[in-house]
Amino acid sequence: MTAATAGAATTASGFTAAQAAPTQWGGDPTFLIGRAVTDCTGPAGGVGFFGYGDTQQTGRGVHMRQRVRAFVIEDQSTGEHVAIVVAEILSPSNAVRQAVLSRLGRRAPGRWSQAQVVISSTHTHATPGGATHDQLHNVTTWGFHRRSFEAQVDAMVQAVLAADADKAPGHLRVSRSELTDAGVNRSSVAFQRNPVELQSALPGGIDPASVTLRFERDGRTDAVINWFATHSTSLMNTNRLISGDNKGYAQYALERMDHGVDLMSGSRPVFVAAFANANSGDITPNLNLAPGQGPTSDQFENMRIIGTRQADAVRSQLASAGDPVGSGVEARITYVDMRGYAIRPEFSGTGRTERTGWASLGTAFAAGSTEDGGGVSIFSEGLGGNPLLSTLQAWRYRVDRFDAAVQSPKVCLLSVGAMDWVQQQVPVQLIRLGKYWIAAMPGEMTAATGVLYRRAVAAATGAQEADVLVHGTCNAYTHYVTTPDEYDSQQYEGAATIYGRHSAGAFCQVLDQLGRAMVNGAPVSLGSMPPDKSWTALPSLQGEPPTDLPEFGRWFGQVIEQPTNVGPGATVRARFVGAHPNNDQRRGNTYMAVERNDAGAWVRVRDDQDFDTRFEWQDRGLGVSRVTLSWTVPQGAAGTYRFVYTGNRKTAIGTYQSVTGTSRNFTVGG
Structure with a gap:
C-alpha cells in the first residue's frame, strides 16, 4: 500500500x-x-x-x-x-x-x-x-x-x-x-x-x-x-x-x-x-x-x-x-503559469475556486519597507495611504471584475506582467x-x-x-x-x-x-517554461570601463597616502593611484592584501575575504581612479605589516596590464 x-x-x-x-x-x-x-x-x-x-x-x-x-x-x-x-x-x-x-x-x-x-x-x-x-x-x-x-x-x-x-x-x-x-x-x-x-x-x-x-x-x-x-x-x-x-x-x-x-x-x-x-x-x-x-x-x-x-x-x-x-x-x-492559475476550494480558503493573475505591483511596494529602507517618500504602506490612486483603482475594479477578484484590495501602481517585465x-x-x-x-x-x-x-x-x-x-x-x-x-x-x-x-x-x-513514484510535467528573453534584454547603460589614466604627474600603483603605526582596535589605511576594478573582477583572487613580516618573509594575513578589511574605489572622472585599502586591527596582532594593491588597467588600444602597489611598512603595537 x-x-x-x-x-x-x-x-x-x-x-x-x-x-x-x-x-x-x-x-x-x-x-x-x-x-x-x-x-x-x-x-x-x-x-x-x-x-x-x-x-x-x-x-x-x-x-x-x-x-x-x-x-x-x-x-x-x-x-x-x-x-x-x-x-x-x-x-x-x-x-x-x-x-x-x-x-x-x-x-x-x-x-x-x-x-x-x-x-x-x-x-x-x-x-x-x-x-x-x-x-x-x-x-x-x-x-x-x-x-x-x-x-x-x-x-x-x-x-x-x-x-x-x-x-x-x-x-x-x-x-x-x-x-x-x-x-x-x-x-x-x-x-x-x-x-x-x-x-x-x-x-x-x-x-x-x-x-x-x-x-x-x-x-x-x-x-x-x-x-x-x-x-x-x-x-x-x-x-x-x-x-x-x-x-x-x-x-x-x-x-x-x-x-x-x-x-x-x-x-x-x-x-x-x-x-x-x-x-x-x-x-x-x-x-x-x-x-x-x-x-x-x-x-x-x-x-x-x-x-x-x-x-x-x-x-x-x-x-x-x-x-x-x-x-x-x-x-x-x-x-506554473501564474497568469490565471486555478486554485481549488480546499487551497483557496474561500470555499470556491480562485485564480492568480498577471503580475502587478501595488503602491505600497513603491513605499519600500520602512524598517529596512528603500522606497519613494511620496508613497505609503497600507490601504488608504495613496488616496488619488486608491480612488482610480476602485473605479477600475468596478469595471474589471476579474482583476478585482485576483488583486483587490491592492492599489495597482505597475502592471509589470502586462509589460513583460517580470x-x-x-x-x-x-x-x-x-x-x-x-x-x-x-x-x-x-x-x-x-x-x-x-x-x-x-x-x-x-x-x-x-x-x-x-x-x-x-x-x-x-x-x-x-x-x-x-x-x-x-x-x-x-x-x-x-x-x-x-x-x-x-x-x-x-x-x-x-x-x-x-x-506515488509518479512523474510530473515540467510545465510551461518561461520564454527566452535574452534577445530583448537591453545592455546596461552603465557599460564597460573606460581607458584608465593615472592622475597628472603620478603613476599607476603609486602610494598617495601611506599607512601609520597603530594599535589594536584602530583602522589603518593606504591610498593608491589605481585602475577601474571592473577590468578584472579578480575572482578567486584579491584586490588587496595585508602582509605581515614573518622572519623576513612577507605572509598574506588579510585580503578581500575578511570582515575587517575594505577595498574602496573612487572614480575621479576621465578614467582616473583612486583606491583605498583599510584594515581594522584586531587584538593580538602585534607586528610589522604592509598593504599590497593589485588590479588591471585598460590601455588605449583595449589591452590590459597588471597594476601593483605596495605601501611602506607599518607597525601594530601590542
Missing part, C-alpha cells in the same frame, strides 16, 4: 494528509556527498546593486568577496542525486538558472536535469545587479549587465562540477535549535490579521527554527547548510561595498574563524558552511525596526552580531550528534532527502506563508511538519508571497505579492501536487 492510498485525514491547516508511514524512508544509509566553493564576485565599480531598488546605490568596492557554495548528494543504491547551490547574491534569475543548466549539460551530458539542481541565494542586498533578462529587476543597472551575469553563471557551473567531483561516502544528519534574537517581524500589522492558530505557530511573529543539514565524512562534520528566517539587510542602501551581509558573516565565522579556511589558497577547504534563506519575507535583522538600527547603530557591527548569532546557533547544534536523515533522494520540479511562469521544486522535504520556492514568502507551505507538504506526504524545510529565493525572483489576510493589509509585502491575493494557496496546491507525485 502506497503512502497516497493509506487513508486520509484532515490537518489543522485544512489540507488532506496522505498518511505516509514515517518509517518508509528510515535508516542511516551511506550517501555519496561532495561540496565546493567558488568566487562569484561581480563588478565592484559603478554597477547598481540589486535589492533596495535604489538607483543611487552603485558599487564602490568590496567589503567581503561573494561566493557560491554547492553541495551534491547521491543515493548509492539508486544513483538519484541532487545539487543544492547557495549563492551570495540577492536571488537567482531565470536567465542565470537556464544558462547554468545549459552549460552543465555541455560539461556533463545527461547528468543534471531541471529537477536535480536547485539554485538559491543568501539574499544579500549588497550585490551587483543586472544578471537577469527581466527589465524590472535591471532598473538599478539601467539594463542587463553581462559581467554580473557571467560571474554568477560561471561560478555556479564550476561549483556544481567541483562538488560532484568531490563526492565521497558519508552520512547526512539534521540538527535544530531555536534562535529568537536575530530577527523581528517588520510587518506586524499584517501578521496580526492571520488566524489565531497560524499566529500561535509563530510566537512573536517570527519563525525561530534554525535547521542544519550536516555532511559527515570521515567521522566529522565536513559541511553544513543552515536554514533560518531573517533578511540579509543589516547593511543599508547607503552601503556601496559588495558584501555577504549577516548570512555571509555567519559563513565566514564557521569557515574562516572556526576552521581557518582560506578560500584563496586553491586547496580543498576543510569545512564549508552555507546559510540559506528561509521564510524571511517579513523578518528583519534590524531589531529596532529602522534601517541600520539594532542591536547597534553601526550597520557593519549589526551585520557581525546578527551573523554571529546565526553561526552560534549552528555551533551549539554541532556540539551534539544530529539525527540521520533516512534513506533516499528524490526531486521534482514544475513550472517572470510569470515560475518554478516550484520539491526535494526529498530521507524523511526530510525541502520546498524550494521562488521569491520571498512571509513567516506565516512558510508555515502554510510546510503544512501543505506534510499533508501531501505524511511527513512531520517540522521535517519540511522551506527554502526561499530559489530558481527565480518573483517578489513576495503573503497569506490572504496579510495581503489585505497591503503593507510592502502584500503590495509586492505580484500574482494576487491567492498566491499562497496556488503555491500550496502545487506543493501538494509534487508531494503526492513523489510518494
Whole structure:
C-alpha cells in the first residue's frame, strides 16, 4: 500500500494528509556527498546593486568577496542525486538558472536535469545587479549587465562540477535549535490579521527554527547548510561595498574563524558552511525596526552580531550528534503559469475556486519597507495611504471584475506582467532527502506563508511538519508571497505579492501536487517554461570601463597616502593611484592584501575575504581612479605589516596590464 492510498485525514491547516508511514524512508544509509566553493564576485565599480531598488546605490568596492557554495548528494543504491547551490547574491534569475543548466549539460551530458539542481541565494542586498533578462529587476543597472551575469553563471557551473567531483561516502544528519534574537517581524500589522492558530505557530511573529543539514565524512562534520528566517539587510542602501551581509558573516565565522579556511589558497577547504534563506519575507535583522538600527547603530557591527548569532546557533547544534536523515533522494520540479492559475476550494480558503493573475505591483511596494529602507517618500504602506490612486483603482475594479477578484484590495501602481517585465511562469521544486522535504520556492514568502507551505507538504506526504524545510529565493525572483489576510493589509509585502491575493494557496496546491507525485513514484510535467528573453534584454547603460589614466604627474600603483603605526582596535589605511576594478573582477583572487613580516618573509594575513578589511574605489572622472585599502586591527596582532594593491588597467588600444602597489611598512603595537 502506497503512502497516497493509506487513508486520509484532515490537518489543522485544512489540507488532506496522505498518511505516509514515517518509517518508509528510515535508516542511516551511506550517501555519496561532495561540496565546493567558488568566487562569484561581480563588478565592484559603478554597477547598481540589486535589492533596495535604489538607483543611487552603485558599487564602490568590496567589503567581503561573494561566493557560491554547492553541495551534491547521491543515493548509492539508486544513483538519484541532487545539487543544492547557495549563492551570495540577492536571488537567482531565470536567465542565470537556464544558462547554468545549459552549460552543465555541455560539461556533463545527461547528468543534471531541471529537477536535480536547485539554485538559491543568501539574499544579500549588497550585490551587483543586472544578471537577469527581466527589465524590472535591471532598473538599478539601467539594463542587463553581462559581467554580473557571467560571474554568477560561471561560478555556479564550476561549483556544481567541483562538488560532484568531490563526492565521497558519508552520512547526512539534521540538527535544530531555536534562535529568537536575530530577527523581528517588520510587518506586524499584517501578521496580526492571520488566524489565531497560524499566529500561535509563530510566537512573536517570527519563525525561530534554525535547521542544519550536516555532511559527515570521515567521522566529522565536513559541511553544513543552515536554514533560518531573517533578511540579509543589516547593511543599508547607503552601503556601496559588495558584501555577504549577516548570512555571509555567519559563513565566514564557521569557515574562516572556526576552521581557518582560506578560500584563496586553491586547496580543498576543510569545512564549508552555507546559510540559506528561509521564510524571511517579513523578518528583519534590524531589531529596532529602522534601517541600520539594532542591536547597534553601526550597520557593519549589526551585520557581525546578527551573523554571529546565526553561526552560534549552528555551533551549539554541532556540539551534539544530529539525527540521520533516512534513506533516499528524490526531486521534482514544475513550472506554473501564474497568469490565471486555478486554485481549488480546499487551497483557496474561500470555499470556491480562485485564480492568480498577471503580475502587478501595488503602491505600497513603491513605499519600500520602512524598517529596512528603500522606497519613494511620496508613497505609503497600507490601504488608504495613496488616496488619488486608491480612488482610480476602485473605479477600475468596478469595471474589471476579474482583476478585482485576483488583486483587490491592492492599489495597482505597475502592471509589470502586462509589460513583460517580470517572470510569470515560475518554478516550484520539491526535494526529498530521507524523511526530510525541502520546498524550494521562488521569491520571498512571509513567516506565516512558510508555515502554510510546510503544512501543505506534510499533508501531501505524511511527513512531520517540522521535517519540511522551506527554502526561499530559489530558481527565480518573483517578489513576495503573503497569506490572504496579510495581503489585505497591503503593507510592502502584500503590495509586492505580484500574482494576487491567492498566491499562497496556488503555491500550496502545487506543493501538494509534487508531494503526492513523489510518494506515488509518479512523474510530473515540467510545465510551461518561461520564454527566452535574452534577445530583448537591453545592455546596461552603465557599460564597460573606460581607458584608465593615472592622475597628472603620478603613476599607476603609486602610494598617495601611506599607512601609520597603530594599535589594536584602530583602522589603518593606504591610498593608491589605481585602475577601474571592473577590468578584472579578480575572482578567486584579491584586490588587496595585508602582509605581515614573518622572519623576513612577507605572509598574506588579510585580503578581500575578511570582515575587517575594505577595498574602496573612487572614480575621479576621465578614467582616473583612486583606491583605498583599510584594515581594522584586531587584538593580538602585534607586528610589522604592509598593504599590497593589485588590479588591471585598460590601455588605449583595449589591452590590459597588471597594476601593483605596495605601501611602506607599518607597525601594530601590542
